[in-house]
Each structure stands twice: as structure tokens, then as C-alpha cells.
Amino acid sequence: MEIRVNPTRMELNRLKGRLKMAQRGHKLLKDKRDELMRKFLELIRENKELRMRVEAKLSRSFANFLLAQAVMSAETMEEAIMFPQARVELEAEEVNMMSVRVPRFIRQQQEEGTGGDVYPYGFANTSAELDTSIAALAEVLPQLIKLAEVEKAVFLLANEIDKTRRRVNALEHVLIPQLVSTIKYISMKLDENERGALVRLMKIKDIVRGDKTG
């Protein structure tokens, strides 16, 4: 497929410029795609492992929690948990990863005179299962936040790779072949015109000369 253009020298020059630009863009985008891919592969393996660990730990914590619920009444449970000691707060940074902006979370540690105690209740009315469950949960939380960070980065990178790949393919399989064939068409046409002009000139010359001698 060619682009419909006038076969002029000016058009030819313009198209040649565009072709050069397209080829440069194609090369750059290809490099970008490769580097994104490399980063992505690193991250996605981490993502998978982290998720497996977190899911296992969460399940364990939930199991203990279920046990705690079984041995304690719903009211005491509610009461024990109702007023948390700590608050989880995050600082979010923006990290530029190959011009994809991904977040990075930094957990803000808060000490309110609890001495790092994660239990917001006294030990008198609660069961040991609840302690285990909460301790496990507190342990998972940093990993959970890390997982959120990694998974987000993976998601954003995947989108960016998809986009970049589409662009690379569009350049490689559509725009560049189109430009090449159009350039060829114009130069053929120009050559043909030139030959036509030359032949016409020779013919005229013959006619003029024939007139003189005849």
C-alpha cells in the first residue's frame, strides 16, 4: 500500500525525511521495549514468590483467627479489637522506571508508648489463638505492602510494554513499508518522466534537423 501523493521531488524529500525519522523511532522504541521487558521479568518473578509467601501466611493467620473466634464470644472479640493501638501510615514515593511512574511505599513507624506491642488488648479475656493470629498478621503486613508495590509496578509495566510493542509493530509493519513503497513509487515516476522528456527532446531534435536538410 502506498500513500497517495503527488510524484514530485519535494514530496520525495519530505517522505525520505519521514522514513528516516520512523526508522530512528522504531529503533528507540525497540530498545525501550527490551529494557522494559528485562525489568518486567525481574519483577514478575519476585511478584509471584512474594504472593505465594503472603498468601500462605495470611491463610495461617486466618486459620488461627477462626479458632480464636470459636473459643471466644463475639462480644469479647469485638471489644478486644475495637480500639487499635497503632495506625498504619504510608509514605508514597514516585519512582521513575523507564519513564513508567511506579509508586514505592515506605511504612511510617509509629511509637505511642506501646513498646512495639501489637496487641491492642489485655491478655485476661482473650485466647492465645488470637495472639498468634494477630502476631502473624502484624508480621505479614510489611510483606503485604511490599507485594502491593511490586504488583502495582508489574501491572503498570505490563501496560506500558503492551503499548510500546503495539507502537513498534505499527512502525515496523505498517508505516515503514508504506513509506518505502511510496518513495519507490515517486522515484520511478520521476525517472519515467525524465526518460519521457529525453525521448521527446530527441524526437524534436530529429524533426527540426529533418526540416533543415529536407
Place this chain on the structure above:
Amino acid sequence: MSMYKVAVIGDKDSILGFKSLGVATYPVTGEDELPRVLNRVTRENYAVICITENVAQHVMPQLEELNKKLLPAILLIPNNQGALGLGMEQIRRNAEKAIGADILFGKEGS
């Protein structure tokens, strides 16, 4: 730099434990309650929103749309009945989108 919080959405029994850690919890009981909760949560400045898989499975397209922005990061977690595998599925889909083939879970067959 502003501070962000962490939220957990899910069925009450699964997420109650998170409350004791100081994470904001939003219990959801019915399916029809979910959009409203989700709306409220996304309007506040949460950096991480964890949703249990059994609740999230009804609003996957919406979650994906929300996840496209820088913040918040939406995270699927299992509930107390175990994982549905949606979180892993998400990873697999990302891999497929980026690479064009499923490289991580290929061996397990699907």
C-alpha cells in the same frame, strides 16, 4: 509529602484481625453494598487497598480500571476460606500481556 493509609475490604470475619493492627477495615456483607464502599474508599487517600478475593470477583473490571492510576494500589488477598487463585491469575495475565506468552505458570498447564 502526604501520608497515606491502608484499607482492607472484605467479609467481616476475614478482615477483623486487620483492625487490631490499625488498618482501616470496611466490612462488606452483600454484593450490592460493594460499589458504595468502593466509592467511598477510593475517594479517601488510601495508598493500598486490599480486597478479599471472594468480594473482589464481582467487580474485577472496575478494579482494573482503578488500578491504572499511580495510586491506589489494589491488592487481592485470600479470605479466611482460602485463596481463589484470582491474585495469581492476575499475575499470569500481566505476564501474558507483556510477553505474549505465559512463562511463569506454563509448566502447570491450563
